[in-house]
Amino acid sequence: MSLKAFAAKIFAKYIHYKNQKWINSPVETQQKVFKALIEGAKNTQFGKDHNFEKIESFSDFAKRVPVRDYEELKPYIERVVKGEENILWPEKPAYFAKTSGTTSGAKYIPITKDSMPHHIEAARNAILNYIYETGNADFVDGKMIFLQGSPVLDEKNGIKLGRLSGIVAHYVPGYLQKNRLPSWETNKIEDWETKVDAIVEETLPENMTVISGIPSWVQMYFERIQQKTSKKVGDVFKNFNLFIYGGVNFEPYRAKFEALIGRKVDSIELFPASEGFFAYQDSQREKGMLLLLNSGIFYEFIKADDFNSEAAKRLTIKEVELHVNYVMIISTNAGLWSYNVGDTIQFTSLKPYRVIVSGRIKHFISAFGEHVIAKEVEQSMREAIQAFGASINEFTVAPQINPENNELPYHEWFIEFEEKPSDMEGFAKKIDETLQQQNSYYFDLIQGKVLQQLKITSLDSGAFTNFMKSKGKLGGQNKIQRLANDRKIADALEEFIKR
Template sequence: MRQQAWREQPGEAQQRWLQHLIKRAATTQFGRDHHFADIRTAADFRQAVPIRDYEALKPYIERVTDGQPDILWPGKPAYFAKTSGTTSGTKYIPLTAESLPNHINSARDALLCYVEETGNSAFLDKKLIFLSGSPELDQKAGIYTGRLSGIVNHHVPAYLRSNQLPSYDTNTIDDWETKLDRIIDETIDQPMSLISGIPPWVQMYFDRIQARTGKAIKDVFPDFSVFVYGGVNFEPYRARLFESISKRIDSIETYPASEGFIAYQDTQDAEGLLLLADSGIFFEFVPADEYFSENPRRLTIDEVELGKNYAVIINNNAGLWGYSLGDTVKFVSCNPHRLLVTGRIKHFISAFGEHVIGEEVEKALQYAMQQQPGTEVVEFTVAPMVSPTEGLPYHEWLIEFAQPPRDAVRFATDLNTRLAELNVYYEDLMTGAILRPLVLTPLPRGAFQQFMKSQGKLGGQNKVPRLSNDRALADGLLAIQPS
């Protein structure tokens, strides 16, 4: 495969992309403002282009959304991917004719890698479902605008489209619960072989099928053999999802974002996702513990080290420059470069300086579940309780269980012990009597779904933040009354 060359020499592929991107955008407004014509090296680029999040890049993006050409990339975008930001409200991410192959071909290549390795191609001849956003598009300044998954839906290859479900009309339904019932109507009697989506929403699909049929998923869909997922860490959902299926199937993890398709699982036999070094993106990696400093290091793919957390910065052929994706990753292999997504750079708890991150809480949860086999988690989030009515402050873990632990007190103790092992600052705060051990708060069934519905974020590509540094999400969940 063509993939072999850049897998073996990703640094060279990345340098080629840097030079191509700079040359292509030199005459844009952004390129002129940042002296692209004078850039020769990655060091020159770092000097000329600061790291920006969406909010900082917004003055340029607003000119693009007003219809002005040649601002961030030559011409105008083909689409805007519309997504919700935690601080910026609605975000409009440009997609260009040049950047679309990154999204379309990467999804295709993930499947082709699987077929090449396993020899299993029979699933392509049966029915495939992609639980996604609506393919209906609006226009902004004459440019088609919608959810990334809806945009991609318009570019599904012909050899897959004839087998794709649900129907276009069903996919355009806005209300997630109504849409889900219609999806089940259309799929329940079909030879479904591949199911793709964010794990908690796939689980909701499975739950409703089981409620309707009383059967395990393997008996409803005997041809189901491949599960494609991304967007969240799969581990908290794995046990329950595979219990619903009731047989072993292969899975393919992907790492897509509106800003770019970053990585995918290229083998069933090794940990991590293959970073796509030759797909229109020049990557930079900032050590996570330096991200908020004045002059953080910006490393190329050749400079990263195993086992360290990095914030992902992208520069791409849609005109995103020095763009902080907001995710943190950790490399588990450098030959080839495979990574794990470890969390969000701004999703952490540091009410007392502990800086607990997503990877740590997910590992702690996984450990506690292993100590009490059979425990199943639907969803969870963690928030600080800074001013309790009595006693020391603490971290509150709000967990919705499908199958609660046999011993909730021990479960909370295991969570706390493992988190203290993973985060020395958290341990020090307890030793110093600044924090007391965490408090476990089980939530009623359906609490997360009800909360997400109340926020207009039920289904599709929406995800529950694992960590918050305030009480907004936690208090919203606690206000939900059992239905």
């Protein structure tokens, strides 16, 4: 064992025991975070507008501060973007994480000098936690690749802005700089396909031990390696044993990844966003990711089924239940207040608090009252893949409300297969039955002959890559929307249907 690996183990043990204090006192930890946030922002414009000086409890806060999404918080954010100070949080933000908005163009998410360290610590601690649990530390001696956006930052009214992954690239600790790939110059390449080819050239001669990124884009990287070398990725990188990912559910990709790599590797799931780093996988044995309760974020939860009701109750961490679909609401030391991130989560454990991402509150299918969510379609796909030995590159689901020939309506699954199942009809039936088992509303609609069994539409190889390219969203942190309650994506995919 190298000195670096030995030191990593010692540091991992220290961080593990340090974290136990807040892990074992979750309610008290969140209360401290809440008080610090209110005290920190009471003299800001937002704090004055919402009488923070009179807030003594969460009940007071909930009465004064409504739940908002980006559009509703935008009047305050626009003042920050113009360069005004002390609007949402003291002084100006250190950065804006610029993301693509769905309704208003670009979104500018503030990152402050108080919030930035938590993004870095969470990513670091996820790896250290893995070292502590498994004892595996030799990978720190090899090269690590992080597929991310360009680190080149723009500036707006004295505040630097760019993609979150590009901002974070400026904070890679010194002890990892020599291990880190791709090079700065390669990372600056904007065109994703050109960038992936450059990354392949840089990494092929290296001892790659850790690879990180959104699964769909890492898959493209792996495929390019296989095309260039005619070898499995695991044979090219013999010491590659850890994959770190976030942004989407990995399960639909797992079989494809194992085929590309040629073996199984350990993985760590992360739950990062421009608004905050919320959770990371803290166990290779237990399901879910550890919710980070001491990272300058105060959490609220609203049951997804009640979210659009005026009587919807806002819950704190001590009030949540297992396996309920919640919309996650955050208040942060970056100046987001009762902010709807858009993600839905479910708790898989309450000691400690672990979560899975179940979908997006706006991404569901309920054209007939079924309210099918991403977690359910991903689980159904995973079980069908396991049962029939198929392999897929990507998929999305949409309702077909007005089928031809007086057929019953159905859910249409657009799938780009790497390897088709031998029995496509059985594959579709397996997905449908698994979905019925998970969702009682969908079960009732199928059994009541309101809907017919789902139908699969096969897409050409490379369909989703070409679709994303056509939208100018190839690579980076962009990802395919797994399901929608309309047919905008479905209609755009028509030209990629396998004939």
